[in-house]
Amino acid sequence: MLELRNVTKRFxxxxxxxxxxxxxRAGEITGYLGPNGSGKSTTMKMTTSLIEMTSGAILFDGDxxxxxxxxxxxxxxxxxxxxxxxxxxxxLEYLVMVGQLRGLPAKRTAERIDGLLRxxxxxxxxxxxxxxxxxxxxxKVLLIAALLHNPDLLLLDEPFSGLDVxxxxxxxxxxxxxxxxxxxxxxxxxxxxxxxxVCSRVVIxxxxxxxxxxxxxxxxxxxxxxxxxxxxxxxAVEQDTAAIxxxxxxxxxx
Amino acid sequence: MTKVQFRILxxxxxxxxxxxxxxxxxxxxxxxxxxxxxxxxxLIFSLWVLLPIAFxxxxxxxxxxxxxxxxxxxxxxxxxxxxxxxxGLFAVASWDSSFPNRRDVLVLSxxxxxxxxxxxxxxxxxxxxxxxxxxxxxGLPSLAWTLATSTANRGLLDLIFSSGIYRSFAAYWxxxxxxxxxxxGSLLCVQGLAAQFLPRRQFLRASGFLQLAAFCLLVTxxxxxxxxxxxxxxxxxxxxxVLAWLPSYWFLGMLQQLNGSMHPAVxxxxxxAWLALAxxxxxxxxxxxxxxxxxxxxxxxxxxIVPGSRRRGSWLPIFGTAFETAIAQFSLRSLFRSxxxxxxxxxxxxxxxxxxxxxxKTPVAQRQIISKLPGVWRQVSAPMLTSSxxxxxxxxxGTRIVFSMPVELRANWIFRIIPTGGAPACLEARRKxxxxxxxxxxxxxxxxxxxxxxxxxxxxxxxxxxxxxxxSLAELCLRGVQKIxxxxxxxPGRSSFHITFWMSILLLVMLIDYVASFExxxxxxxxxxxxxxxxxxxxxxxxxxxNTNTAQSQxxxxxxxxxxxxxxxxxxxxxxxxxxxxx
Numbered sequence: 001m002l003e004l005r006n007v008t009k010r011f012x013x014x015x016x017x018x019x020x021x022x023x024x025r026a027g028e029i030t031g032y033l034g035p036n037g038s039g040k041s042t043t044m045k046m047t048t049s050l051i052e053m054t055s056g057a058i059l060f061d062g063d064x065x066x067x068x069x070x071x072x073x074x075x076x077x078x079x080x081x082x083x084x085x086x087x088x089x090x091x092l093e094y095l096v097m098v099g100q101l102r103g104l105p106a107k108r109t110a111e112r113i114d115g116l117l118r119x120x121x122x123x124x125x126x127x128x129x130x131x132x133x134x135x136x137x138x139x140k141v142l143l144i145a146a147l148l149h150n151p152d153l154l155l156l157d158e159p160f161s162g163l164d165v166x167x168x169x170x171x172x173x174x175x176x177x178x179x180x181x182x183x184x185x186x187x188x189x190x191x192x193x194x195x196x197x198v199c200s201r202v203v204i205x206x207x208x209x210x211x212x213x214x215x216x217x218x219x220x221x222x223x224x225x226x227x228x229x230x231x232x233x234x235x236a237v238e239q240d241t242a243a244i245x246x247x248x249x250x251x252x253x254x
Numbered sequence: 255m256t257k258v259q260f261r262i263l264x265x266x267x268x269x270x271x272x273x274x275x276x277x278x279x280x281x282x283x284x285x286x287x288x289x290x291x292x293x294x295x296x297l298i299f300s301l302w303v304l305l306p307i308a309f310x311x312x313x314x315x316x317x318x319x320x321x322x323x324x325x326x327x328x329x330x331x332x333x334x335x336x337x338x339x340x341x342g343l344f345a346v347a348s349w350d351s352s353f354p355n356r357r358d359v360l361v362l363s364x365x366x367x368x369x370x371x372x373x374x375x376x377x378x379x380x381x382x383x384x385x386x387x388x389x390x391x392x393g394l395p396s397l398a399w400t401l402a403t404s405t406a407n408r409g410l411l412d413l414i415f416s417s418g419i420y421r422s423f424a425a426y427w428x429x430x431x432x433x434x435x436x437x438x439g440s441l442l443c444v445q446g447l448a449a450q451f452l453p454r455r456q457f458l459r460a461s462g463f464l465q466l467a468a469f470c471l472l473v474t475x476x477x478x479x480x481x482x483x484x485x486x487x488x489x490x491x492x493x494x495x496v497l498a499w500l501p502s503y504w505f506l507g508m509l510q511q512l513n514g515s516m517h518p519a520v521x522x523x524x525x526x527a528w529l530a531l532a533x534x535x536x537x538x539x540x541x542x543x544x545x546x547x548x549x550x551x552x553x554x555x556x557x558x559i560v561p562g563s564r565r566r567g568s569w570l571p572i573f574g575t576a577f578e579t580a581i582a583q584f585s586l587r588s589l590f591r592s593x594x595x596x597x598x599x600x601x602x603x604x605x606x607x608x609x610x611x612x613x614x615k616t617p618v619a620q621r622q623i624i625s626k627l628p629g630v631w632r633q634v635s636a637p638m639l640t641s642s643x644x645x646x647x648x649x650x651x652g653t654r655i656v657f658s659m660p661v662e663l664r665a666n667w668i669f670r671i672i673p674t675g676g677a678p679a680c681l682e683a684r685r686k687x688x689x690x691x692x693x694x695x696x697x698x699x700x701x702x703x704x705x706x707x708x709x710x711x712x713x714x715x716x717x718x719x720x721x722x723x724x725x726s727l728a729e730l731c732l733r734g735v736q737k738i739x740x741x742x743x744x745x746p747g748r749s750s751f752h753i754t755f756w757m758s759i760l761l762l763v764m765l766i767d768y769v770a771s772f773e774x775x776x777x778x779x780x781x782x783x784x785x786x787x788x789x790x791x792x793x794x795x796x797x798x799x800x801n802t803n804t805a806q807s808q809x810x811x812x813x814x815x816x817x818x819x820x821x822x823x824x825x826x827x828x829x830x831x832x833x834x835x836x837x
Contacts, residue, residue: 048670048671049670049671050667050670050671069673069810070673070675070676070810071673073671073672073673074673076671078671080667082664084662084664084665084667085662085665085668086584086588086661086662086665086668087662087665088587088588088591088592088661088662089584089587093583093587097580097583097584098668098672099576100576100577100579100580100583101576101577101580101668101669101672101674102576102672102673103575103576103577103673104576106576129591145668
């Protein structure tokens with residue numbers, strides 16, 4: 001179980017994440033939603049320990065992650081928002097390096113990498129430098145790197161970005177299958193349709209604060225709205241989107 | 255519209271000479287800081303090296319005017335050759351910025367920017383950078399040379415109203431600009447021809463090798479060219495073939511012609527300079543313009559990637575634990591595949607090669623090893639010992655420098671989210687990487703040479719000392735905060751290290767020469783020989799012990815972002831036990 005307790009992050013006086021608290025349980029897929037700049041990626045980075053929080057606590061299975069950061073990192077897999085990879089390495093070299101850095105047994109890791117590359121249709125390009133990979137291929141490398149050590153916690157920041165339809169469908173099923181095996185998922189995305197199909201509950205963030213934290217079904221009933229999109233619009237979209245669209249047309253056409 | 259576009263593109267291309275990706279976040283993308291440092295480095299070089307040579311280039315004032323002019327030829331040739339080397343190295347360093355890259359094309363193509371504007375902005379930026387590389391080191395030497403050639407038997411007023419002084423000044427600058435332009439244009443021409451005749455993918459692959467080859471050629475020619483700057487040597491039939499390949503002598507001829515001091519011996523050289531300048535100028539303009547226009551289309555049509563193969567990737571051995579292996583293999587692959595890093599290391603090795611070449615050319619070395627006696631190479635000699643020590647030092651220091659420069663800084667998140675074992679594991683991994691990439695190759699090269707040419711006893715003895723020296727130096731380079739090689743940001747301002755390095759290199763070489771002479775004597779006497787490892791081994795072990803202790807005290811802290819020194823320095827008064835800052 002992943003728990004964030006009153007987590008706050010300030011950058012030079014600007015509060016990016018303000019007193020955020022929620023729980024992501026094992027077996028559940030928790031969607032983490034919010035408009036651009038609402039603090040989603042900052043929360044993800046704090047949860048991966050890439051950046052430090054200003055105050056609050058992040059607990060995994062009841063223990064603050066800072067207590068034994070190394071042990072926590074061993075159990076965590078992360079797909080970042082931007083596919084930054086060492087493009088001078090080949091896909092295979094990168095994944096082998098990740099396995100080595102994680103101290104995984106060489107033979108078993110090689111078998112696992114080989115299998116995952118085949119399943120994600122990347123095996124034929126494994127000796128090609130990442131510099132020549134498309135965005136979707138890079139995303140697949142990130143996914144394999146995140147799954148390689150069979151983590152208990154998966155932090156996915158826009159994992160569907162750049163993936164083709166088939167791989168997207170595979171990933172959707174994969175997330176559900178792994179959650180069914182007791183993994184903890186925190187899943188951030190702007191694709192509300194996907195979130196609605198994949199996640200059992202959602203946390204909606206607006207201006208660094210949580211404005212909703214419940215199952216999608218319960219939110220539908222509570223807010224008397226038919227879709228996650230309408231719930232999101234109600235909670236996190238301040239502007240009149242149709243009016244903005246008209247203003248843009250006026251500006252461009254004028 | 256076009257003027258505004260030109261101005262914006264010109265500025266963008268000029269600052270592209272610096273790789274912003276490598277900068278620390280603290281530098282806030284300030285490329286002008288690095289350009290400023292580059293100019294400062296050139297000015298210091300000019301002040302310490304070129305200025306004394308420029309005074310000497312005026313010739314001995316006690317000699318009669320014609321003899322005096324000839325007396326200054328060797329120094330004038332050094333000035334021209336050094337100017338060509340500086341410009342050449344600059345052209346090599348800014349190799350990739352001479353032509354548009356894929357990002358330029360993809361960003362600018364959809365915009366209403368004409369190819370001509372793009373081309374002119376690029377030419378203007380390159381010309382500005384070239385001017386910077388010529389003007390910064392030659393400013394003071396030009397004045398010194400003009401005064402040195404014009405002051406004999408003249409008062410100040412005579413000097414001011416003499417047209418000769420202005421002619422000398424103009425001749426100096428025209429020659430330096432022409433020589434710099436020649437070398438810069440030649441390198442551009444080579445790139446342009448390669449871009450014309452090779453498919454884009456092959457060009458990208460060849461470009462890296464051409465860059466390294468150009469660097470090696472420049473350094474080799476500069477340091478190994480013979481001294482022929484006297485009339486007899488210049489007209490000698492046996493030297494004509496060599497002179498045909500030494501452009502600095504051609505421009506020496508041009509300088510004499512422009513200065514109005516043309517000697518019959520240098521007249522053919524001056525003609526060759528003008529001819530070469532015309533060929534390179536027209537060739538560069540043609541290939542640059544053609545390749546520019548054709549490359550824009552090629553870049554869009556062909557992917558801008560390093561050609562990859564679908565065959566099995568490069569195999570590398572295991573280097574200890576999984577983490578150490580990961581870091582060592584990552585470091586090796588980064589160095590082999592990053593042109594920028596290879597070039598920086600090659601620069602240090604080139605300097606070592608140059609010092610070695612100079613040592614082997616000294617009269618003492620000539621007497622010791624370049625003797626006609628058969629088998630003299632098989633005798634232990636101080637210049638050979640010095641050369642091996644210099645190469646080892648340059649390799650280790652160069653490796654330290656390239657380790658600190660990142661490859662794709664934003665990709666280092668993978669090292670941050672993975673449990674790495676903290677500073678102690680990082681130290682051990684870096685140590686392995688240093689040994690594999692610096693100490694071992696230098697040692698193996700010299701082992702192959704010494705075991706083959708020297709009797710086995712002194713060979714083994716010196717290799718033992720060389721190995722200990724390399725390991726101790728590697729330990730020295732591991733001091734401080736622990737950083738994963740090629741994965742941490744580089745902070746501008748640390749280049750004071752480079753300046754310190756170059757300022758102290760002369761002292762260092764003298765010290766190494768002294769140590770090598772001592773070692774040469776020690777290799778003949780066991781007690782004296784044992785003294786050297788008896789000093790080196792404990793010194794290395796002490797530094798190693800200190801490094802291990804420091805890393806253990808740092809715990810999990812591996813540094814990924816270089817921090818600038820604080821604006822306000824604390825006095826550390828809290829450490830005396832009387833006052834605690836926390837209280």
